[in-house]
Amino acid sequence: DAKKNGKNRISKFDYKMEGSVRRRLLIEDLILNSLEQQECYLVYQTKIDLESNKVTGTEALVRWDNKEMGLVSPMEFIPIAEEIGFIHELGFWVLKKACLQWSEWKHLGYEPILMAVNISPLQFAQETFIDQVQNIIEETGMDPEFLELEITESSALAYKESTIKKLILLKEMGIRLALDDFGTGYSSFQHLNELPLQMLKIDRSFLKDIMDNSTQQSIVKSMIQLGHNMNLRVLMEGVEEQNQLDWLKEAGCDWVQGYLFSQPEKPETIVKKLLLA
Numbered sequence: 001d002a003k004k005n006g007k008n009r010i011s012k013f014d015y016k017m018e019g020s021v022r023r024r025l026l027i028e029d030l031i032l033n034s035l036e037q038q039e040c041y042l043v044y045q046t047k048i049d050l051e052s053n054k055v056t057g058t059e060a061l062v063r064w065d066n067k068e069m070g071l072v073s074p075m076e077f078i079p080i081a082e083e084i085g086f087i088h089e090l091g092f093w094v095l096k097k098a099c100l101q102w103s104e105w106k107h108l109g110y111e112p113i114l115m116a117v118n119i120s121p122l123q124f125a126q127e128t129f130i131d132q133v134q135n136i137i138e139e140t141g142m143d144p145e146f147l148e149l150e151i152t153e154s155s156a157l158a159y160k161e162s163t164i165k166k167l168i169l170l171k172e173m174g175i176r177l178a179l180d181d182f183g184t185g186y187s188s189f190q191h192l193n194e195l196p197l198q199m200l201k202i203d204r205s206f207l208k209d210i211m212d213n214s215t216q217q218s219i220v221k222s223m224i225q226l227g228h229n230m231n232l233r234v235l236m237e238g239v240e241e242q243n244q245l246d247w248l249k250e251a252g253c254d255w256v257q258g259y260l261f262s263q264p265e266k267p268e269t270i271v272k273k274l275l276l277a
């Protein structure tokens with residue numbers, strides 16, 4: 001009997017394994033054609049300045065809607081795209097598309113706001129990255145002063161002199177840099193100080209229980225303080241409730257992003273939240 005149960009367990013395990021491996025292989029295979037097949041598009045989520053209560057920026061987030069698999073989350077396909085090297089092509093496409101959108105809004109007469117784009121550590125590490133950004137800016141008519149690159153701690157703090165040099169070059173081009181998912185990586189405060197950043201984006205996991213956990217509150221307050229002491233603006237992502245917003249205002253948070261204000265939306269929808277200049 002025990003033998004039989006054991007066998008069952010093994011076959012169930014194998015079956016599950018096979019399922020996830022197959023899904024992975026399928027994604028590896030299908031994502032390679034996703035751009036040609038026009039299955040990718042960008043959605044935009046607003047960023048709000050708490051002082052003026054205005055939309056001052058928007059973050060581009062990629063979506064992949066495959067015929068066979070349906071909508072696949074970037075949390076699932078970005079790591080795979082990174083592993084198979086497709087992130088370079090995808091990242092290039094995202095940056096260009098976001099800059100084109102910014103230019104289009106400008107031509108339509110909307111007051112310009114920041115356009116933030118997520119940059120994979122691998123994309124950032126590429127030698128040609130700076131040239132790519134430069135070319136895209138020229139081709140699309142993007143004003144670099146309105147371009148913000150969101151990098152994660154793993155790309156910024158995998159501290160190398162070449163990383164810092166690149167960041168300084170981008171800054172000299174007028175581009176802004178935001179540290180995304182702040183607090184989730186292995187922060188080295190020493191190195192943080194050497195990065196030419198303009199903004200810290202506190203990871204939304206820090207909002208969990210914020211209303212009833214005083215330890216969590218002091219951690220977030222400290223992060224805001226740290227940012228301000230380094231002359232950075234601090235944004236809290238993932239704000240879903242009014243009481244969280246009230247608390248963040250009180251704590252001195254500068255900018256917020258989250259479902260309370262808007263979901264990531266298609267350009268046709270988000271444009272209603274922008275102001276005509």
Ligand code: C2E
Pocket residue numbers: 045060061062073074075078091094118119120150180181204237238239240257258259260264
């Ligand atoms: P991220 O850059 O930290 O983006 C924030 C994520 O939180 C987005 O998920 C967004 O939809 C979600 N979010 C925003 N507000 C709320 C909220 O109030 N509540 C909750 N529960 N979630 C909220 P999304 O779009 O699924 O993207 C997940 C991650 O995938 C992003 O995290 C980013 O790391 C990556 N990603 C997305 N688009 C791109 C891209 O174009 N390039 C690269 N390299 N990575 C991307």
Ligand code: MG
Pocket residue numbers: 059118150180
């Ligand atoms: Mg981001």
Ligand code: MG
Pocket residue numbers: 180181201203237
């Ligand atoms: Mg983030």
Ligand code: MG
Pocket residue numbers: 181
């Ligand atoms: Mg994140």
